[in-house]
Amino acid sequence: MNRISASLATLMLLAATPVAGLDYADESLPDPQQEAKAVQLMDSLRCVVCQGQPISGSNAGLAGDMRRLVRERIAAGDSPEQVRAWLVNRYGDWISFQPQVKPATAPLWLIPLLAVLAGSWLASRRLVHRKR
Amino acid sequence: MIAEAGLAALWLAAAMALLQVSLGVLALTRGRHQLRSAIAPVTLVQALLVTIAFGCLIAVFARSDMSVLLVAANSHSAKPMLYKVAGAWGNHEGSMLLWVTILGIAGATIAMFERRLREDTRVATLAAQACIALGFYAFLLFASNPFARITGVEEGQGLNPLLQDPGLAFHPPTLYAGYVGMSAAFSFAVGALVTRNVGPDFARAMRPWILGAWIFLTIGITAGSYWAYYTLGWGGWWFWDPVENASLMPWLAATALLHSVSVLATRDGLRAWTIMLSVLAFSMSMVGTFLVRSGILTSVHSFAVDPERGIFILALLAIYIGGALALFALRIGTVTEGNRFELVSREAALVINNLLLTVILVIVLAGTLYPLVLEGTTGEKISVGAPYFNATAGPLAIAMLVLLAAGPLLRWRSDRPRLLLERMAGPLFAGAAALLALALLGGSISVFPLLGLIVAAVVAVGSLAPLWKRKLDRTPLFTWGMVMAHMGCAIAIAGMACDSAFTKENMVAIAPGETREVGPWSVTLTGVHQVPGPNYTALEATLSVRKEGSTPFTMLPQLRQFTDPPMQTNHAAIDTFWNGQLYLVVGEQGDGERWLIRMWWKPWVTLIWLGGALIAAGGALSLLGRVRRDVLGQRTQWRPGARKAA
Amino acid sequence: MIRRLLLWLPFALGAVLFAAFWAGLHHPDDHVIASKMVGQALPDFETRTAMQGQGAPRAAQFHGGKPRLLNVFASWCVPCAQEGQMLMRLKAAGAQIDGVAVHDTQADLARFLAENGNPYASVGLDIDGRAQMALGSTGVPETFVVDGQGRIVHQQIGAVTEADMPTLLAKLGIRP
Numbered sequence: 001m002n003r004i005s006a007s008l009a010t011l012m013l014l015a016a017t018p019v020a021g022l023d024y025a026d027e028s029l030p031d032p033q034q035e036a037k038a039v040q041l042m043d044s045l046r047c048v049v050c051q052g053q054p055i056s057g058s059n060a061g062l063a064g065d066m067r068r069l070v071r072e073r074i075a076a077g078d079s080p081e082q083v084r085a086w087l088v089n090r091y092g093d094w095i096s097f098q099p100q101v102k103p104a105t106a107p108l109w110l111i112p113l114l115a116v117l118a119g120s121w122l123a124s125r126r127l128v129h130r131k132r
Numbered sequence: 133m134i135a136e137a138g139l140a141a142l143w144l145a146a147a148m149a150l151l152q153v154s155l156g157v158l159a160l161t162r163g164r165h166q167l168r169s170a171i172a173p174v175t176l177v178q179a180l181l182v183t184i185a186f187g188c189l190i191a192v193f194a195r196s197d198m199s200v201l202l203v204a205a206n207s208h209s210a211k212p213m214l215y216k217v218a219g220a221w222g223n224h225e226g227s228m229l230l231w232v233t234i235l236g237i238a239g240a241t242i243a244m245f246e247r248r249l250r251e252d253t254r255v256a257t258l259a260a261q262a263c264i265a266l267g268f269y270a271f272l273l274f275a276s277n278p279f280a281r282i283t284g285v286e287e288g289q290g291l292n293p294l295l296q297d298p299g300l301a302f303h304p305p306t307l308y309a310g311y312v313g314m315s316a317a318f319s320f321a322v323g324a325l326v327t328r329n330v331g332p333d334f335a336r337a338m339r340p341w342i343l344g345a346w347i348f349l350t351i352g353i354t355a356g357s358y359w360a361y362y363t364l365g366w367g368g369w370w371f372w373d374p375v376e377n378a379s380l381m382p383w384l385a386a387t388a389l390l391h392s393v394s395v396l397a398t399r400d401g402l403r404a405w406t407i408m409l410s411v412l413a414f415s416m417s418m419v420g421t422f423l424v425r426s427g428i429l430t431s432v433h434s435f436a437v438d439p440e441r442g443i444f445i446l447a448l449l450a451i452y453i454g455g456a457l458a459l460f461a462l463r464i465g466t467v468t469e470g471n472r473f474e475l476v477s478r479e480a481a482l483v484i485n486n487l488l489l490t491v492i493l494v495i496v497l498a499g500t501l502y503p504l505v506l507e508g509t510t511g512e513k514i515s516v517g518a519p520y521f522n523a524t525a526g527p528l529a530i531a532m533l534v535l536l537a538a539g540p541l542l543r544w545r546s547d548r549p550r551l552l553l554e555r556m557a558g559p560l561f562a563g564a565a566a567l568l569a570l571a572l573l574g575g576s577i578s579v580f581p582l583l584g585l586i587v588a589a590v591v592a593v594g595s596l597a598p599l600w601k602r603k604l605d606r607t608p609l610f611t612w613g614m615v616m617a618h619m620g621c622a623i624a625i626a627g628m629a630c631d632s633a634f635t636k637e638n639m640v641a642i643a644p645g646e647t648r649e650v651g652p653w654s655v656t657l658t659g660v661h662q663v664p665g666p667n668y669t670a671l672e673a674t675l676s677v678r679k680e681g682s683t684p685f686t687m688l689p690q691l692r693q694f695t696d697p698p699m700q701t702n703h704a705a706i707d708t709f710w711n712g713q714l715y716l717v718v719g720e721q722g723d724g725e726r727w728l729i730r731m732w733w734k735p736w737v738t739l740i741w742l743g744g745a746l747i748a749a750g751g752a753l754s755l756l757g758r759v760r761r762d763v764l765g766q767r768t769q770w771r772p773g774a775r776k777a778a
Numbered sequence: 779m780i781r782r783l784l785l786w787l788p789f790a791l792g793a794v795l796f797a798a799f800w801a802g803l804h805h806p807d808d809h810v811i812a813s814k815m816v817g818q819a820l821p822d823f824e825t826r827t828a829m830q831g832q833g834a835p836r837a838a839q840f841h842g843g844k845p846r847l848l849n850v851f852a853s854w855c856v857p858c859a860q861e862g863q864m865l866m867r868l869k870a871a872g873a874q875i876d877g878v879a880v881h882d883t884q885a886d887l888a889r890f891l892a893e894n895g896n897p898y899a900s901v902g903l904d905i906d907g908r909a910q911m912a913l914g915s916t917g918v919p920e921t922f923v924v925d926g927q928g929r930i931v932h933q934q935i936g937a938v939t940e941a942d943m944p945t946l947l948a949k950l951g952i953r954p
Contacts, residue, residue, distance in 0.1 A: 025906075026728050028641045028856050030488075039637065043368075046515045048916040052373050054517070057366035059700065061881060062916065065907030090914030092814045097517025100734060104512055108502055112524050115494040120488040126401070126483070128472045408788060415792070442803050450796050457789040464785055503799055508801035513811070701900065 025068035029075050038071050041080040044097045045070070045087065054097065135200050136349055138188025142279075144231075145236065145757035146269035148178035151261045152239075156259025160252060160326070172243040175258055178265070179240035184754045186220075186233040187277055187399040193220040201282040208290040209697050212668050224425060224441065225278035227304055231421070234305075234312040238341075239265065242316060246760070249320075251330055251339045257323030265316055275444045290696035299359050303394050307352035309380055311417035313345020314382055317389065318414035320409045322456055325463045330403045335396035339482070341702030342393055345413075346386040347751040350555050353379050354744030365702030365717045366619070367637070367732045369740060372521045377500045378420035381493055385413035390438065390487040393484045399479055399544060405486070405581040411460060415453045416493070422449055423500070474546045484492065488532040492525045499524075526580055532721040533587045534626060536596040536618055537594025559594035577633045584629030591622035609757025615752025622744025630712075632737035639731050643725040650732030653714055659688075659725055660718070668694045670703070673718035673727060677707075689718040689729075713737050796936030813914030813922075816933050818833035820848075820924050823909035825878055825902025826928055828887050831860040843926035845950045848875040850900070850920045853882050854891035858919045861937040862894030868943070869897040874934050876908045877901035880918055 029035040029073035043057035055067055066087070073083045087095050099105045159167040193216050196209040206223040207216055215222075221230040239261040246254055254307035272278065320338040326329045356379060361369040370376060375527045389409040395402045423741045473479035499516040506512050541555040566589035570577060577585075595618035598611060647656040652723045658674040670690040678684035689705040705716045712735035719728035787945065795858075800925075815821065825834045840846055851858040851864060865875055877898040879887050884903065904910055913922060916935075923932035932949050934942055 024641045024722055024728060026730060027641050028637065028639045035637075039877065044517065044519050046517065053371065054362075054368075057364060057368050057371070059365075059702070062907060065911060068906055069908070069911060071676075081790075082176060087911075090814055091811055091916070092513060092514040094515050094811055097515050098519035099514050099516050103504060104510065105514065107503075107655055108516065108520065109497045111502075112491060113497045115491045116487075119491060121888070123483050126472050127480075128474050207954070218867065237827070411788075419795075446799050446803065453792050454796070459794050461782075461785040461789050465782065501795075501802075504802045505798045696870075 025064040034074050038074040046095050134188050134191050136582045138185045139279040141185040143180035145178050149265045151258050152262035154254050158351040159255050166555045175239045176242040179236040181237040184234045190220045196284045201280045202278050204285040204288050207288040215296050225276045229278050231308050238316045252327045253327045257319045260319040260322040271444050277759045279304050293694040293699050300596040304346050310345045310349035314414045314417045316341040321410035325459050330467045331399050332397050335393045339393050342390050343755040347748050350748040358741050365704050368481040372518045374500050377496050378423040384489050384493040385416045388486045389413050392486050394480050395482050404464045411456045418449045476547050478542040481542050488528050492528050497524045510611050533591050537591045540598045559590045562593035565589040581633035584625050586628035588622045595619040610754040613750045613754030616772040617747045620743045620746030623739050627739025634735045639730045640772045641722040641726045642726050650731040654678050668692045687716050689716045691718050801907045811916050813933050820928050821912045823912040825904050825909050828901050833900045833949045835900040840924045841928045845925045848922040850915050852880045852918045853886040855918045857937040859894050862921050864938040865897035869923045872952050874899050878904045880904045880910050882931045915946050
């Protein structure tokens with residue numbers, strides 16, 4: 001419970017932190033490291049208007065607003081995961097191309113594992129075991 | 133009249149397909165041997181009729197006959213001729229007609245040229261092929277008639293401007309040729325199951341079809357990726373988007389099948405697995421068609437979608453795939469298991485290759501469909517994209533590439549680990565050299581691109597190793613093909629790794645006269661002007677580009693505004709150099725005189741598609757080699773026992 | 779026996795796939811992304827003053843004990859203009875409506891309100907979609923119902939139509 005309220009408090013703080021406004025959504029940040037972080041984050045956020053594309057590759061207006069938001073927040077010193085959490089808090093898991101690890105997404109991680117195990121078992125049955 | 137002629141031809145073709153199925157069933161079950169020889173001509177007539185129907189559709193599109201509903205809904209008389217013709221398959225009905233046309237032609241080719249299969253297997257194969265065609269004819273005639281008429285329409289509604297691109301005009305036919313080629317492999321598998329004839333002969337008969345389909349799929353994916361790269365205007369070349377995944381899944385299955393079929397042909401092993409893979413590869417083709425055509429998933433690329441028709445395709449999918457899987461379960465028990473294999477052998481490497489490819493396929497399938505399943509069951513919406521696929525499929529792909537370097541260096545049957553290590557010395561040395569070079573070059577590269585570059589070096593040298601100490605002029609063509617395709621993998625991986633490691637990006641807002649840098653280039657905005665296009669108007673930015681110590685040149689990205697239908701697109705200006713591409717895009721206008729310009733310098737990015745092209749070319753070389761050997765083999769076949777001796 | 783079951787496994791997996799597609803066709807992607815802020819406290823948002831003599835909405839004014847509507851709209855949005863008369867009727871019924879105009883200018887907004895009526899108690903310009911994103915809104919028009927304690931209780935996506943009136947009035951605690 002404490003952890004939840006703590007993270008909520010961070011989110012509130014995040015929302016309230018005044019950040020320097022950028023002139024344009026699509027202007028690289030002066031700090032290349034921050035820009036790289038921002039671009040990586042934008043690549044993993046889904047555009048809510050056009051839906052198939054990441055916000056880093058969409059011409060929709062709201063995607064542009066989100067790019068501006070991402071750049072501003074990163075420039076203000078927020079971590080990419082804080083910004084992602086802020087957006088997920090508003091738009092749901094849907095906005096992030098990176099699925100969270102939680103019970104509902106367990107099959108995403110278990111199915112590949114099962115496939116590897118089942119495949120290895122099937123293949124090993126066809127092996128000739130040579131006696132040494 | 134043309135439309136009616138096309139419809140009539142389509143009905144007749146469907147009747148021929150029905151006849152083909154009936155002949156096949158009668159010949160196989162009632163023992164009417166004389167019917168066997170009738171099936172080939174019927175197959176030819178069916179192919180001819182469906183080709184005529186497709187020709188009629190192209191004709192009504194070329195003439196902009198707006199009394200045909202499909203033309204009115206998807207074409208426009210002001211479009212350039214190329215896009216009028218391409219418009220014939222740039223929509224749902226037309227693309228399905230194209231599907232069945234290629235299917236018909238594939239059937240005819242099997243009927244004419246396939247001579248080494250046992251006759252009953254061949255008849256069963258052709259009957260299975262006609263069965264598939266029949267479903268698609270029914271779909272066209274009852275649920276999506278491409279020749280339906282409409283009255284009172286003067287002008288068409290136009291084609292999505294993103295689709296008005298020469299590359300894309302030929303993209304769907306390429307992918308469909310791949311999908312349909314997989315249907316041939318599927319029919320072979322069904323024929324072999326029905327007649328209980330799974331062995332090296334069957335594998336050799338099926339192999340050219342798999343190779344052919346695989347070449348088309350490779351070209352289709354490579355071209356589709358380049359298309360997304362240059363039309364969407366944001367420098368990305370793969371989005372792990374559902375439609376892209378839908379084309380990747382059949383490719384993964386076909387690649388696995390290509391390798392397992394060579395085990396079956398050479399060593400008579402992996403019988404059941406090869407059959408299973410042919411069913412899987414065709415299933416993935418059908419699933420691909422279904423995903424793209426039903427509108428079940430949201431995607432960048434879904435241009436023509438219709439949920440009602442999705443049910444029809446789903447029904448076809450259920451009948452064919454369910455039927456084949458049931459047949460598999462019933463019959464495969466009677467197919468004796470093939471040869472076993474040892475852990476250190478070419479077969480084992482190919483089996484692990486199959487295992488890895490199949491797991492990657494499972495990952496792509498799960499990642500694409502799971503969000504749908506979750507939303508259907510709990511209503512919860514999630515997205516699965518690049519971060520998931522890179523993290524799960526990425527390591528497997530790297531492992532597979534290491535195997536790709538080692539596999540061709542292993543002997544069939546059994547080999548010794550120490551000898552393999554000796555043969556791998558060169559490739560491993562290349563990998564170490566790449567690591568050293570990257571370390572000396574400095575800069576920070578993240579783990580994946582770094583591994584990618586090292587593995588690319590290993591594979592590049594490893595792929596050439598099968599030619600080592602061989603007489604090059606006596607090396608068979610298909611070995612050259614394999615070398616080339618494996619080299620293509622190394623090159624494509626190197627391109628992907630370079631793109632993510634070395635790309636320089638700069639997004640700026642500049643007024644005319646101002647200069648900004650991206651990588652080694654200085655880009656100056658000279659001005660922005662309005663230019664008319666054939667069916668759009670564009671804002672064109674004139675950018676003067678120079679590198680230190682060289683003469684400047686001009687690049688002209690455009691922001692295009694289409695009216696029919698209204699839509700804005702970015703037309704990137706891309707200049708290719710020996711060591712990469714400069715990618716410039718003009719976005720919207722900022723305050724006053726300033727314009728938003730997006731600039732990317734992408735070193736070695738072209739290697740991605742060059743690698744893809746090389747993979748396809750390697751496949752083509754292999755196909756040529758196999759077919760040539762077959763033809764030569766058939767010429768000597770008149771001598772009894774000649775084949776056994778060979 | 780196990781072997782025979784194993785052989786039917788691909789068929790079973792195929793059936794699962796079929797079921798997934800079947801379900802997918804009957805629950806097609808609805809393309810609507812609802813805000814996750816419903817049920818949560820109205821976040822702080824900033825807008826610029828849009829009209830002379832009319833304040834810009836701020837989160838604090840939603841704590842007055844009476845439910846209010848927060849309408850996200852734009853002068854360039856066609857359905858927003860059609861929605862105008864519904865909002866005027868809500869206002870006449872006693873609803874307090876505050877407006878956030880997304881990607882808009884003072885001049886355009888003034889013209890829009892002169893043409894379609896001004897149902898807003900307060901209205902502000904949302905530059906760069908900041909307020910829109912804070913609310914988890916994906917487009918215009920959208921209407922949020924905020925209870926008297928500053929909690930978002932309902933989100934209406936798309937224009938308010940005749941059919942939505944009873945719901946909105948009930949949420950606002952107004953008897954028709």
